[in-house]
Amino acid sequence: MARIRGMTDEKIIELYKNGLPYEKLCPMVGLSDRAIRNIIKKHGIDRRSTGRPRIHQVNELFFQTWSPEMAWVLGLLLTDGHVSKTNQSIYLSQKDEDLLRKVGILMGAEPVIAKPSGTRTIPMLIINSKIIRADLERLGMTTAKSYTVIFPEVPEAYLPAFIRGVIDGDGWVDRNGYRMNITTASNEFAIGFKAVLERWGLKSTISTIDETATKSIYRVWIKGKYQLLRLANIIYEKCDTNFVVHKRDRMNFHRNSDNSKLIAKFETAEGRVNFRTTINAHLLNQLKQNARYKDMHVNHLLESYIESFLNENTTTVIKTTLRKDRIHFKTTYKKELLNNVRSFAKENGLFINEVIEYSILNSGDS
Structure with a gap:
């Protein structure tokens, strides 16, 4: 494909900045999309996002200011979320669609929720933003975060909300309120999570599950009904409705005397x-x-x-x-x-x- 006469680099850049898509730009200038991208790169022009176009608005500054809501959503995303390798999309997968809608609304967006399809068996919230993706990468959420994610530097005031988000994302709570754990493939994240619990005066341990010769899975535990009740006191204070209901209820199981009687039957x-x-x-x-x-x-x-x-x-x-x-x-x-x-x-x-x-x-x- 030969460049059409008169289509200088400057003219191509002008058409590109005006938002002309590649499928229209290529025949107009006589170059392939790859050649056009090389021109854009050579002149230091910021490329447009090639990801899914954002239909709904989103607060792109959401992760730039700490708040309880931001910390909770960050905990969810660092455990159950991921970012696309090819575009500016951020995804959060959860069985509870109401929770996904709640996250979207907190982020100032009318949520775009993809229904289960193919091999994906649970709904997924989709947020498209180059700025949000960059902020999340700064906070440790990369495309290959499973084994490398670090425990972020969360201000002390927002740690309860962040820990609640992590538990809501990758946590498990015994239905009778005796044990809780979170599972992670990152040893550094497990150590950081455990350190926070211990600063709160809770007894925490880490167990290791060897998955392969080189990679392990880590579980951070809290055991004992009184330990779980103390943790619940910390992470569910002034949290509005930002939590997974059944995990909160299980953690608070022993506050109900009727539940204690039920356990006694065993x-x-x-x-x-x-x-x-x-x-x-x-x-x-x-x-x-x-x-x-x-x-x-x-x-x-x-x-x-x-x-x-x-x-x-x-x-x-x-x-x-x-x-x-x-x-x-x-x-x-x-x-x-x-x-x-x-x-x-x-x-x-x-x-x-x-x-x-x-x-x-x-x-x-x-």
């Missing part, structure tokens, strides 16, 4: 379930001896070991080589405790009987 036979598995014969024999020594039922002692292991385990779970002489063991367990064992086993790539065995080993009585 201490009775009514709330117990039978479960059969195989356990290392030596450990099972040790468990029975300890139960006789303590004048306790075997299953009650085992449950105390399991609860202690689940609540106090602070390091990476490493599979221990045990002798293979496992034998069948059937007893009853509190239903909720058994569900927690199943969850813990799944999270750490273990079998249920291994969790039971490690609980006995971890007890100090074995």
Whole structure:
């Protein structure tokens, strides 16, 4: 394709600045879109965004001034959001479309929400802004942030809102208000998150899940109903409606006396379930001896070991080589405790009987 006579660089730049799209500009000047981009670059002209055109307005200064709302949205985006590699779009994925609309409104936009399609199974909020993208990159949100995102320097006054956003994005809260964790692939982010919790006087631990030989997943934990209640006091104060409802309710579970009565039911036979598995014969024999020594039922002692292991385990779970002489063991367990064992086993790539065995080993009585 040859340049049309009279189409100087200056003329091409003038047409480009007037907003003429490439599909019209190329035949008019006789050059390919790549050649036109080279001219634009050579003369130091700012290129127009090639991303999805923004249909609705957005407050492009939203991330330039700290506020509780800005900090909460930042926490959500650093965990559940991502930026496009090819344009100026920012995306936030959440099952709750109402939450996506709320974020859009806080950002001064009439939300553009993409419905699930193809391999994407949940709705997605789309915000298009070169300025917002640049501000988010300054705050640590890059196109490949999963393993490299840092814990941003958030002013102390806005940390509760930011932590709430992180929990709303990548957090999990036990439905009975005993445990909470956030999951991240960035060790630096995990350490920063844990440091904030500890500055607030909360007991926090980090566990590691080895995903590959070179990359790990980190979970930052808070365990214990009183710890969760204290965290809830901090992050839900004066937060308006900017939170995921079921996570707030689970964290506050033990404020309701009726809920405490519900939990107490699991201490009775009514709330117990039978479960059969195989356990290392030596450990099972040790468990029975300890139960006789303590004048306790075997299953009650085992449950105390399991609860202690689940609540106090602070390091990476490493599979221990045990002798293979496992034998069948059937007893009853509190239903909720058994569900927690199943969850813990799944999270750490273990079998249920291994969790039971490690609980006995971890007890100090074995």
